[in-house]
Amino acid sequence: MRKLKAITLIIITLLLLAACAPGESPSGKPLAWIDTPLDGSTLPLASVEVMSHAADPGGIARFDLSVNGEVVSSAGSTSSGSLATMRQTWDPPAPGLYILEVRAVNNAGVWSDYAQVLVTIAGAPAAPEDLPVLPTAITPTPTLELSPTPLPLPSFVLSINAFCRFGPGEIYGILATILAGEEVPIIGVNQANTWWYLRMTDGTRCWASMLTGSPRGRYHEVPVVLDPATPTQVPPTPQGQQGCYVLNAQQQKVCTVPCPPNTDPVEACTP
Numbered sequence: 001m002r003k004l005k006a007i008t009l010i011i012i013t014l015l016l017l018a019a020c021a022p023g024e025s026p027s028g029k030p031l032a033w034i035d036t037p038l039d040g041s042t043l044p045l046a047s048v049e050v051m052s053h054a055a056d057p058g059g060i061a062r063f064d065l066s067v068n069g070e071v072v073s074s075a076g077s078t079s080s081g082s083l084a085t086m087r088q089t090w091d092p093p094a095p096g097l098y099i100l101e102v103r104a105v106n107n108a109g110v111w112s113d114y115a116q117v118l119v120t121i122a123g124a125p126a127a128p129e130d131l132p133v134l135p136t137a138i139t140p141t142p143t144l145e146l147s148p149t150p151l152p153l154p155s156f157v158l159s160i161n162a163f164c165r166f167g168p169g170e171i172y173g174i175l176a177t178i179l180a181g182e183e184v185p186i187i188g189v190n191q192a193n194t195w196w197y198l199r200m201t202d203g204t205r206c207w208a209s210m211l212t213g214s215p216r217g218r219y220h221e222v223p224v225v226l227d228p229a230t231p232t233q234v235p236p237t238p239q240g241q242q243g244c245y246v247l248n249a250q251q252q253k254v255c256t257v258p259c260p261p262n263t264d265p266v267e268a269c270t271p
Contacts, residue, residue: 028110029110029111029112029113030054030055030056030060030104030105030106030110030111030112031054031055031056031112032052032053032054032063032102032103032104032112032113032114032115033052033053033054033102033115034050034051034052034100034102034115034116034117035051035052035053036049036050036051037050037100037117037119038117039116039117039118039119040117040118040119041117041119041120042119042120042121042122043092043119043120043121043122044121044122045092045094045095045121045122045123046092047089047090047091048089048090048091048092048100048119049087049088049089050065050087050088050089050090050100050102051085051086051087052065052085052086052088052102052104052115053083053084053085053086054077054083054084054086054104054112055082055083055084056082056104056106056107056110056112057082058082058106058107058108059077059079059080059081059082059084059106059107060077060079060083060084060104060105060106060107061076061077061104061105061106061107061109062074062075062076062077062104062105063075063077063084063086063088063102063103063104064102064103064104064105065088065090065100065101065102066100066101066102066103066114067090067098067099067100067101068098068099068187068188068223068225069099069101069187069188069197069199069205069225072090073088073089073090075088077104084104086102086104088102092121094121095121095122095123096120096121096223097118097119097120097121097218097221097222097223098118098119098120098121098223099116099117099118099153099187100116100117100118100119101114101115101116102114102115102116103115103203114203116153118153152217152218153185153186153187153217154185154186154215154216154217154218154219154221154222155183155184155185155186155215155216155217155219156183156184156185156186156196156198156208156213156214156215156216156219157181157182157183157213157214157215157216158178158179158180158181158182158183158184158208158212158213159180159212159213159214160180160212160213161177161178161179161180161246161254161256162177162178162208162209162212162213163175163176163177163178163208164176164177164178164198164200164204164206164207164208165206165207165208166206166207166228166231167207167227167228167230167231168190168192168194168195168197168207168227169195169207169227171230171231172207172228172231173231175204175206176200176204176206177256177259178198178200178208178212179246179254179256180254183216184198184199184200184208185198185199186198186215186217186219186222187199187205187222187225188222188223188224188225189219189222189223189224189225190207190224190225190227191224191226191227193210194209194210195207195208195209195210196208196210196215196219197222197225243255243256243259244256244259
């Protein structure tokens with residue numbers, strides 16, 4: 001019976017490997033993932049080594065490591081094969097909740113999707129490794145160790161159609177349009193606690209006013225992100241620009257400027 005189960009497992013594995021080329025995702029992009037640290041882990045206030053892998057039939061050219069939406073390390077791959085390994089170091093500035101993201105680009109210039117983990121940096125720094133550990137006279141009571149459960153990212157659900165801007169304020173230019181009913185991950189908040197820093201499905205990062213929707217999840221733990229430089233000129237208003245009709249959550253047509261991605265240009269409108 002055991003031999004039959006082993007043969008069945010081998011056959012299933014071979015079928016899965018034949019489904020796609022090695023190192024190639026169904027979308028044709030490279031594959032990237034983070035080995036360490038683990039999602040949901042708590043780390044001391046010390047240097048963190050981020051170990052990641054990426055795979056692509058044409059080879060991997062570079063890895064980018066981002067923390068809370070900002071690239072902190074970009075390193076070229078030394079591997080000539082389809083599988084590449086990368087070790088990058090990040091020094092957390094203070095205790096808190098941090099989002100670590102890794103993505104890789106292949107030799108053809110195609111980027112992978114973001115691999116992401118959420119970690120907590122504790123307040124006490126790590127003890128030096130060369131200090132001896134003194135024995136204690138009290139025998140600690142054994143406790144049950146539980147495997148860490150991945151923590152879901154907080155999100156922002158739009159109650160109306162809204163613009164997502166380059167910065168937290170209407171003086172900043174429009175980067176994207178979010179429709180009523182959409183749910184977007186929250187990766188930060190501004191210093192005044194009035195705008196959310198969001199990450200769109202295509203990796204774009206932009207700001208949306210808290211008045212345009214409601215947050216969900218552990219949003220009170222997201223890090224504070226400094227405002228970008230204030231633009232020297234107020235960008236032109238979208239009035240008069242060409243927009244597109246899109247359907248909101250109530251299946252009603254709404255003229256939206258600028259046009260969201262993948263919108264039929266025949267449905268053009270001017271607000």
